[in-house]
Amino acid sequence: MVVAAIDAGTTGVRCMISGTKGEPLGISRRPWNYTTPIHLEIAKEFDPEHFWHLICTVVKEAIKTSGVKASDILAVSTTSQRHGVVFVDREGVEVYAGPNVDARGAMTQYIIEESIGEKYHEITGCWPPLMFSPARLSWFEEEVPEVFESIAHVLPINDWIAYRLGGIFSTDPSAGSATGFMNIRTGKWSDEVTEAVGVSSEILPEIHETGTITGEVTPEAHKACGLPKGLSIAQGGADAHCALLASDAQPGEIVVIAGSTAPVMMILDKFYCDPSQKIWTGCHMIPDNWVLESNATLTGAYLNWVVRLLCERAKDTESCIRDTLKHLDRILTGIPPGSHETFVALGPSIMNCQQITDVKQAKMVFPQPALPQVTPLNSAAMIHAVLENIAYAVRGNCQQLEAHQQASCIKTIGGMTQSRIWPEMLANVLGRSVHTPIQPEGSLLGAAICASTGAGQYSRLMDAAKAMVKWKSATNPDERADLYKSYFSKWSSMFCDGA
Numbered sequence: 001m002v003v004a005a006i007d008a009g010t011t012g013v014r015c016m017i018s019g020t021k022g023e024p025l026g027i028s029r030r031p032w033n034y035t036t037p038i039h040l041e042i043a044k045e046f047d048p049e050h051f052w053h054l055i056c057t058v059v060k061e062a063i064k065t066s067g068v069k070a071s072d073i074l075a076v077s078t079t080s081q082r083h084g085v086v087f088v089d090r091e092g093v094e095v096y097a098g099p100n101v102d103a104r105g106a107m108t109q110y111i112i113e114e115s116i117g118e119k120y121h122e123i124t125g126c127w128p129p130l131m132f133s134p135a136r137l138s139w140f141e142e143e144v145p146e147v148f149e150s151i152a153h154v155l156p157i158n159d160w161i162a163y164r165l166g167g168i169f170s171t172d173p174s175a176g177s178a179t180g181f182m183n184i185r186t187g188k189w190s191d192e193v194t195e196a197v198g199v200s201s202e203i204l205p206e207i208h209e210t211g212t213i214t215g216e217v218t219p220e221a222h223k224a225c226g227l228p229k230g231l232s233i234a235q236g237g238a239d240a241h242c243a244l245l246a247s248d249a250q251p252g253e254i255v256v257i258a259g260s261t262a263p264v265m266m267i268l269d270k271f272y273c274d275p276s277q278k279i280w281t282g283c284h285m286i287p288d289n290w291v292l293e294s295n296a297t298l299t300g301a302y303l304n305w306v307v308r309l310l311c312e313r314a315k316d317t318e319s320c321i322r323d324t325l326k327h328l329d330r331i332l333t334g335i336p337p338g339s340h341e342t343f344v345a346l347g348p349s350i351m352n353c354q355q356i357t358d359v360k361q362a363k364m365v366f367p368q369p370a371l372p373q374v375t376p377l378n379s380a381a382m383i384h385a386v387l388e389n390i391a392y393a394v395r396g397n398c399q400q401l402e403a404h405q406q407a408s409c410i411k412t413i414g415g416m417t418q419s420r421i422w423p424e425m426l427a428n429v430l431g432r433s434v435h436t437p438i439q440p441e442g443s444l445l446g447a448a449i450c451a452s453t454g455a456g457q458y459s460r461l462m463d464a465a466k467a468m469v470k471w472k473s474a475t476n477p478d479e480r481a482d483l484y485k486s487y488f489s490k491w492s493s494m495f496c497d498g499a
Contacts, residue, residue, distance in 0.1 A: 005447035022468030026066025080158035105135030125281030132180025166215030234454025242446025348393035
């Protein structure tokens, strides 16, 4: 009994063949990149045909690696980066495909600001408008009207993959609310938002409950990807929300999704929207649940950047990067809290949507190296300080969420949890126990949970999560936690204006 899960992330695509008990049987990955239109530096796009080719490539490889027969797969489900979107015309052809980092909406968000104003945040739970589909549609109306007039369907990227697999136009509440078109109180498309940008709600996909069967693999998709013809397609959702499923997250719990970015999310069973507009609210996959989010933004991506910088002069840069990341636990052993009084501010921060477009200078503070009592800064201490920066930012974001509701539990999932040092550092910086699933591939496992539910192996998503998520032993704070209290205060005073 196996299912297939496809994850279209910011930096690449992955496919996992999973047992219905959550065991990964085969995983394949391919990186991908975006292009920048010559006339617009802040815009990013991708070639849908090339991306579809890469998607099919990882599906075929994952099936082969797993050793299972394609005919044994019960269902497939998809997940993807939030805010990425594909526009499809009346002939079913993609006329625009843009990732979450496409910022062209910055040039036309004034249309939403003038027509709806701050009520946009009350309706959608999100701010600023530039990041979401309505502002991008407005850009096309102003700059490329022939494309705007041709748009018949607006699809989140994971739902575009489902369209390619089965010719269906559907979404779920988690991916739907990430478009910026959904009224998150009702879970339906907002007429006020569609009218503001001059489109009909008919261009938006049907909203289905996550984990339900919405279609089946077509003969064309079977030929391209190797998935069985007629295979059931289970409705998936946004990657961060799939990671919440893969953490078996319950109302009142906080989950730190520690990947390239670090969304810090709390499940709510009662609606709340932050009146200060610093943080986001979105619909969760589970009916009558919402997600309150305070995002630390780029985190693992900055860790990779620093490691690449330090490996730049190595004989084999790529091998140096791989080895450094693989052996972080050994490399950072013995470095004390505070990284020998070294503090950095490189990207990770405490979320404030009112200042999301501000470009903050990177900062680094370390003692004078000439002083005899000072331990000289080396690459290991530098990497340790970068990790601490991430942990401090996560703590600040947790505090923002807990200003609304005290968390009953802290969990962390994602690529960074493959290292022992991350949950240990997080537990000590937070001064609380941290719970980590065995499977770090959160979004992939979440999509597998959706597929297993759609295949009828479980009656509800949360039943599937309970059965498919396995746990490591909890990581508890130790004697380093007291030191981190003062270091977090010092970091805050240096980089957060006393926050």
